[in-house]
Amino acid sequence: MPKTQEKARLLETRRVADDTHRIVLYAPRITATARPGQFVMVRIASEGADPLLNRPFSFHRIHKDDGLFEILFRVVGRGTWLLSQRKEGSSLDVIGPLGNAFPMPEAQEEIVALAAGGIGIAPMVELGYRLADWAREKDSRQVFLFYGARTASELVPLGKLERRGIRASFSTDDGSRGSCGTVVDLMDQSVRESGLLPQRLYACGPLAMQAAVAAWAHEKDVRATMSLESVMACGIGACLGCALPAAHPDDSSRARHVHVCKEGPVFDSRKILWEKMEPTPVRPLTFVCS
Numbered sequence: 703m704p705k706t707q708e709k710a711r712l713l714e715t716r717r718v719a720d721d722t723h724r725i726v727l728y729a730p731r732i733t734a735t736a737r738p739g740q741f742v743m744v745r746i747a748s749e750g751a752d753p754l755l756n757r758p759f760s761f762h763r764i765h766k767d768d769g770l771f772e773i774l775f776r777v778v779g780r781g782t783w784l785l786s787q788r789k790e791g792s793s794l795d796v797i798g799p800l801g802n803a804f805p806m807p808e809a810q811e812e813i814v815a816l817a818a819g820g821i822g823i824a825p826m827v828e829l830g831y832r833l834a835d836w837a838r839e840k841d842s843r844q845v846f847l848f849y850g851a852r853t854a855s856e857l858v859p860l861g862k863l864e865r866r867g868i869r870a871s872f873s874t875d876d877g878s879r880g881s882c883g884t885v886v887d888l889m890d891q892s893v894r895e896s897g898l899l900p901q902r903l904y905a906c907g908p909l910a911m912q913a914a915v916a917a918w919a920h921e922k923d924v925r926a927t928m929s930l931e932s933v934m935a936c937g938i939g940a941c942l943g944c945a946l947p948a949a950h951p952d953d954s955s956r957a958r959h960v961h962v963c964k965e966g967p968v969f970d971s972r973k974i975l976w977e978k979m980e981p982t983p984v985r986p987l988t989f990v991c992s
């Protein structure tokens with residue numbers, strides 16, 4: 703897929719949850735070929751060189767007809783803070799679309815689920831809209847969304863997505879909205895109550911959550927497709943800084959390194975060697991709420 707560098711016009715910026723902002727960018731050339739799961743590299747510095755490096759962000763929504771895409775981001779450091787301060791009408795240098803996209807379900811798959819933790823909801827929303835359209839084509843198709851955050855004020859409103867027939871449920875670490883516990887607890891609860899085990903799971907979130915979701919999926923023989931993060935300097939395969947350990951294609955016990963920016967960010971969870979990740983992801987705690 704061709705990648706493009708474009709000066710994107712910032713049309714709208716809005717705070718949507720604690721430390722979380724949504725921006726709308728007009729960039730018709732990038733939008734034209736963007737697919738859910740892919741990402742852009744954004745040059746944040748408006749003057750000078752701080753921060754020096756571009757920052758990666760997933761496509762949160764893609765509006766091809768209008769030449770617009772949206773980014774949903776959490777403020778975690780200087781780059782994202784500066785981005786949150788950008789004014790409507792300003793321009794940003796953006797390169798994209800980069801990386802691979804989420805595959806749509808295969809012909810035999812009818813029940814699918816999205817699992818999102820924290821800002822991992824960002825790429826899942828565009829995918830959720832596409833899956834809602836996919837589910838409408840056949841009565842037997844169902845889409846679940848399991849969305850967890852630390853507390854209710856960190857959950858991003860899902861707007862129209864919830865009215866598209868997706869069965870959404872929520873968890874928070876402190877029980878302030880939805881179930882008290884993790885996304886994995888939520889998935890267990892849903893399978894228990896509905897009796898429906900997804901045939902494919904899409905996930906994005908913090909590494910520990912992704913590792914726990916992958917372990918859950920492997921145990922239940924559910925195919926899991928994960929969008930993984932890694933610290934990126936170039937985003938285009940030039941710096942070799944985003945490597946993660948994955949199974950060798952000819953010998954699954956041997957590790958090789960995959961570049962998240964080129965071979966990902968979307969991976970089949972069985973290809974990732976979770977135990978070789980640095981730092982090693984730990985299983986999230988099970989929460990006990992009063």
Ligand SMILES: Cc1cc2nc3c(=O)[nH]c(=O)nc-3n(C[C@H](O)[C@H](O)[C@H](O)COP(=O)(O)OP(=O)(O)OC[C@H]3O[C@@H](n4cnc5c(N)ncnc54)[C@H](O)[C@@H]3O)c2cc1C
Nearest residue numbers: 757758759760774775776778779780781782824931932933
């Ligand atoms: C493919 C991809 C897609 C992404 N999509 C989104 C998105 O849609 N929304 C969003 O909010 N964020 C997303 N991120 C993460 C985002 O790029 C980082 O949060 C951002 O670069 C931080 O920049 P900063 O200058 O604010 O923080 P920095 O000052 O660079 O770092 C602040 C802290 O965040 C940590 N950090 C920085 N980058 C990452 C990272 N990639 N993963 C984990 N920890 C990191 C640093 O180690 C440090 O502790 C994505 C990352 C990747 C690789």
Ligand code: FES
Nearest residue numbers: 937941942944963
């Ligand atoms: S970020 Fe430079 S090679 Fe992936």
